[in-house]
Every structure is written in C-alpha cells, then in structure tokens.
Amino acid sequence: MNRTSKLEANNLQQLFTALQDKGYVTVGPTLRDEAIVYDRIGSANELPVGWSDEQSPANYRLTKRSDDSYFGFNATPQSWKKFLYPPLRKLFTMRRDGKSLELSNESDANIKYAFVGVRPCELSAILIQDKVFQSGEYRDDAYSAARRDLFIVAVNCTTAGGTCFCSSMKTGPEAQKDFDISLTEVFRDGAHFFVVKIGSELGASIMELVETGAASAEEIETTDAMLRQTESQMNKTMETDGLPRLLAENLEHPHWEDVAKRCLTCGNCTMVCPTCFCSTVEDITDLSGQNAERLRRWDSCFTVDFSKVAGGNFRISTKSRYRQWLTHKLSSWVEQFGVSGCVGCGRCITWCPVGIDLTAEVQAIRGAETQQRKGD
Ligand code: SF4
Ligand code: SF4
Structure with a gap:
C-alpha cells in the first residue's frame, strides 16, 4: 500500500x-x-x-x-x-x-x-x-x-x-x-x-x-x-541552547523571587502538563475494618504535602516550589531521562490562573545572565 x-x-x-x-x-x-x-x-x-x-x-x-x-x-x-x-x-x-x-x-x-x-x-x-x-x-x-x-x-x-x-x-x-x-x-x-x-x-x-x-x-x-x-x-519561542546549564547555574537568581510573588502554588501547571508524573498513595478503610483500598492519585510538586518528610518540609517557600518545577522540567529532566521534560504544548501558560509563562521566565533569567556576561 x-x-x-x-x-x-x-x-x-x-x-x-x-x-x-x-x-x-x-x-x-x-x-x-x-x-x-x-x-x-x-x-x-x-x-x-x-x-x-x-x-x-x-x-x-x-x-x-x-x-x-x-x-x-x-x-x-x-x-x-x-x-x-x-x-x-x-x-x-x-x-x-x-x-x-x-x-x-x-x-x-x-x-x-x-x-x-x-x-x-x-x-x-x-x-x-x-x-x-x-x-x-x-x-x-x-x-x-x-x-x-x-x-x-x-x-x-x-x-x-x-x-x-x-x-x-x-x-x-x-x-x-x-x-x-x-x-x-x-x-x-x-x-x-x-x-x-x-x-x-x-x-x-x-x-x-x-x-x-x-x-x-x-x-x-x-x-x-x-x-x-x-x-x-508560532508567536512564542524558547531558546534551548545551554538551557539545562543556564538553570542549574542560576538557582539563586533574583527572578525566582519575582515569579514567587505571582505564583499561587495551585498546581494547575502540573495537572495540565502532558509529561508531569508525580503521584501520591492513599489507603482507605471502611468502618468495619474488613475492607481496605490503596489508591494512587496525581500529585504536584507545588503542594506543601509533597515535600513533607520525617523531620519537616524541605520545600516550603513558593520560590523553591516553582524553581523545583521549572528546573526539573528543563534542566535535571535531561540528566534523568535524556530529553527535556517540556514539549512546548503551552498548556501550563494557558491554564495558569495568573498567566505565568515559562518561556518569559526562562528568557528573564537568560537575559539577565547575558547582560551580566557583557558587563564582565
Ligand atoms: S499554574 Fe501558575 S499559579 Fe498555579 S502553581 Fe503553576 S505557575 Fe503557580
Ligand atoms: S509547555 Fe512544557 S511544561 Fe508547559 S504544559 Fe506543555 S510540556 Fe508541560
């Protein structure tokens, strides 16, 4: 055929x-x-x-x-x-x-x-x-x-x-x-x-x-x-050259604070993203104690519970949660799976209730670094 x-x-x-x-x-x-x-x-x-x-x-x-x-x-x-x-x-x-x-x-x-x-x-x-x-x-x-x-x-x-x-x-x-x-x-x-x-x-x-x-x-x-x-x-672009390195070297960039002022930590971006895969496990029992179920439910790195471990919570601030999401997607994901965790579908931009746009956030960090290099 x-x-x-x-x-x-x-x-x-x-x-x-x-x-x-x-x-x-x-x-x-x-x-x-x-x-x-x-x-x-x-x-x-x-x-x-x-x-x-x-x-x-x-x-x-x-x-x-x-x-x-x-x-x-x-x-x-x-x-x-x-x-x-x-x-x-x-x-x-x-x-x-x-x-x-x-x-x-x-x-x-x-x-x-x-x-x-x-x-x-x-x-x-x-x-x-x-x-x-x-x-x-x-x-x-x-x-x-x-x-x-x-x-x-x-x-x-x-x-x-x-x-x-x-x-x-x-x-x-x-x-x-x-x-x-x-x-x-x-x-x-x-x-x-x-x-x-x-x-x-x-x-x-x-x-x-x-x-x-x-x-x-x-x-x-x-x-x-x-x-x-x-x-x-296509009116949005993301420059991917050297992106994993750019983010990994800018974990203390002041722009993370800027995003944190806007982010509601609602987790919408992770729910709509076609590659996000975090989950949690819940056990449910009935009142008689005879039956129990174990359920797996989507979870999000934006929830407070997600990073709660014995002894406390290691990712309490909004800044640290947004940074974790973006640096995983675009930087450490490459190390982990050999590809970027973002396919450019734009869902997280459309469905973010405050319109946070990862292409703009990355550009802000890249732009500041480029400016700094020019000044060196
Ligand atoms: S959808 Fe927007 S406001 Fe909600 S957690 Fe993601 S970046 Fe923050
Ligand atoms: S644009 Fe990238 S990070 Fe955003 S929802 Fe699509 S694949 Fe996920």
Missing part, C-alpha cells in the same frame, strides 16, 4: 469503524463544558466540527470557525495521559477473611485504545512518559499494558495556538514518526480532505479497510506549505 494517500473528509467515519471492528475503543477530542476535551467517542460526528480555540496566558475560550474542520483547534485542557496514567488508579483492594487477608489487583489495562487526534507535541509527551514509566528500576506495568495495545492517529497542526512553542522544542508542528497513521487536514476552495501517512504495519492494515485515493504532488505540497506556515505563526 502507498505510504501517503488521500482520505476524503466524508470518509473519516470509515477510520472509526475500522478501528472499532478491530476491537479498539476510540478516544478523541469532543466538546464538553465549553472546552474541547479527550473522551471516548464513537463517531467522527462527535469531533468538535467547526470549532477552534483562542489561547493566551490565563485565557482559553472556544471560537467558531468559518469552515467545518474536524481538527481546527490546538492543545486541549487535558492531555492523553489521563488514559495511560489516570488521575486516580486503584492499585489493589484488601479484604479480611478470618485471620487472613485477601488481596486483589484491579486494572482496566486490557482496554485497547485508539487515540484519534494526537498532536505532534503530545506524541513526544507520550514518548517521554514511556521513558518515565517503562525504563529504569521502577516500572509501571499498568501503563505498559495500556501503551502496548495503543493505536495512534496523529493529527498535524495546521494552525498555531496562542501559547504553542513546539517548533522551539522540536516536537512539531508535524509528527515525524512513532504514530500508526498521521493525518493533515486540508479545507480549501470547497475541498475537504486529509493527506494520510502510514507510520506502521498496523497502521497500513487499518488503512486497508478505509477508502482512500492517491494524493497528488500538489496536495502533498499544500500540506507541507500549511505546516511551514504553522511554524512561522
């Missing part, structure tokens, strides 16, 4: 049907509570047809498009991690049986998900979480089970959101690999279609079940031009 083809938009439903016939639970973007969220959806009609979003620091709102694009919007409030690494997971249940204890593991890990609409930056975030949960000494078997059966339909970005900076992080706006199929949506001069690229043999086998045609050289060039335009539209 040709690795690049053309799918007419009114045949998109065939892709959903093919995936479902192969046993996949299809998940994709859909409208809910005045936002675009990822949820289980059964058909192409449930996609946010004709909707876009406006994003800037501390601002997200839906806007209506002048066309019927399926994927004409940018990063959603939630990321795909809610399916691979759910906000709350029951690790096990314990039941007292006379003098013995009965333990049972609960898992929904055998669900075969097909993610429809994974943006290139989000694909990079999934690969980062693969490193976190599937390498090293401590592995997450439930994550691995969900990940093993995952089918990824990537969707390239033909518009840049107001807080995106994927081109700085080299994660977008086009997915290069690690997907099963990728789609680039074209809505031009009354024509509405997708240029499809096959990324795996599994992807090829699914596309065999979908009616496609040949994509002309002109149509492929159209999508390439759209993606170049997206890159040029």
Whole structure:
C-alpha cells in the first residue's frame, strides 16, 4: 500500500469503524463544558466540527470557525495521559477473611485504545512518559499494558495556538514518526480532505479497510506549505541552547523571587502538563475494618504535602516550589531521562490562573545572565 494517500473528509467515519471492528475503543477530542476535551467517542460526528480555540496566558475560550474542520483547534485542557496514567488508579483492594487477608489487583489495562487526534507535541509527551514509566528500576506495568495495545492517529497542526512553542522544542508542528497513521487536514476552495501517512504495519492494515485515493504532488505540497506556515505563526519561542546549564547555574537568581510573588502554588501547571508524573498513595478503610483500598492519585510538586518528610518540609517557600518545577522540567529532566521534560504544548501558560509563562521566565533569567556576561 502507498505510504501517503488521500482520505476524503466524508470518509473519516470509515477510520472509526475500522478501528472499532478491530476491537479498539476510540478516544478523541469532543466538546464538553465549553472546552474541547479527550473522551471516548464513537463517531467522527462527535469531533468538535467547526470549532477552534483562542489561547493566551490565563485565557482559553472556544471560537467558531468559518469552515467545518474536524481538527481546527490546538492543545486541549487535558492531555492523553489521563488514559495511560489516570488521575486516580486503584492499585489493589484488601479484604479480611478470618485471620487472613485477601488481596486483589484491579486494572482496566486490557482496554485497547485508539487515540484519534494526537498532536505532534503530545506524541513526544507520550514518548517521554514511556521513558518515565517503562525504563529504569521502577516500572509501571499498568501503563505498559495500556501503551502496548495503543493505536495512534496523529493529527498535524495546521494552525498555531496562542501559547504553542513546539517548533522551539522540536516536537512539531508535524509528527515525524512513532504514530500508526498521521493525518493533515486540508479545507480549501470547497475541498475537504486529509493527506494520510502510514507510520506502521498496523497502521497500513487499518488503512486497508478505509477508502482512500492517491494524493497528488500538489496536495502533498499544500500540506507541507500549511505546516511551514504553522511554524512561522508560532508567536512564542524558547531558546534551548545551554538551557539545562543556564538553570542549574542560576538557582539563586533574583527572578525566582519575582515569579514567587505571582505564583499561587495551585498546581494547575502540573495537572495540565502532558509529561508531569508525580503521584501520591492513599489507603482507605471502611468502618468495619474488613475492607481496605490503596489508591494512587496525581500529585504536584507545588503542594506543601509533597515535600513533607520525617523531620519537616524541605520545600516550603513558593520560590523553591516553582524553581523545583521549572528546573526539573528543563534542566535535571535531561540528566534523568535524556530529553527535556517540556514539549512546548503551552498548556501550563494557558491554564495558569495568573498567566505565568515559562518561556518569559526562562528568557528573564537568560537575559539577565547575558547582560551580566557583557558587563564582565
Ligand atoms: S505557575 Fe501558575 S499554574 Fe503553576 S502553581 Fe503557580 S499559579 Fe498555579
Ligand atoms: S511544561 Fe508547559 S509547555 Fe512544557 S510540556 Fe508541560 S504544559 Fe506543555
């Protein structure tokens, strides 16, 4: 089968049907509570047809498009991690049986998900979480089970959101690999279609079940031009050269105090971030003392409890908590996992209630250091 083809938009439903016939639970973007969220959806009609979003620091709102694009919007409030690494997971249940204890593991890990609409930056975030949960000494078997059966339909970005900076992080706006199929949506001069690229043999086998045609050289060039335009539209940037060193050498920079005056330590940035992975464990028992559960819940390095240990709390100030988050993301993460912890999706900027923008905070530290060097 040709690795690049053309799918007419009114045949998109065939892709959903093919995936479902192969046993996949299809998940994709859909409208809910005045936002675009990822949820289980059964058909192409449930996609946010004709909707876009406006994003800037501390601002997200839906806007209506002048066309019927399926994927004409940018990063959603939630990321795909809610399916691979759910906000709350029951690790096990314990039941007292006379003098013995009965333990049972609960898992929904055998669900075969097909993610429809994974943006290139989000694909990079999934690969980062693969490193976190599937390498090293401590592995997450439930994550691995969900990940093993995952089918990824990537969707390239033909518009840049107001807080995106994927081109700085080299994660977008086009997915290069690690997907099963990728789609680039074209809505031009009354024509509405997708240029499809096959990324795996599994992807090829699914596309065999979908009616496609040949994509002309002109149509492929159209999508390439759209993606170049997206890159040029991105109004946020982050200079990554020497960034891990810059932050590691500026732990006492006065700018951390400046951010601390604005930061509410609400933890929103960590909740929306597609790569953040901190969690805590809670045990719950019933009043009879016969049953207990152990739960794992997302946690955040911004909470006071997160850094509470025997003998006290080692990260009590707002300054130290914001600094921990940013230096982990952009500096020590590289040492730990070999890649940056940021993919440039911009969610933490959009959903920070006071509009703290990590690209600006990094620039403030870089600018001050550059000034100082000039003065030396
Ligand atoms: S940076 Fe913004 S989102 Fe993150 S904890 Fe501070 S106020 Fe909340
Ligand atoms: S740190 Fe912010 S911009 Fe970077 S991946 Fe996380 S949410 Fe996206």
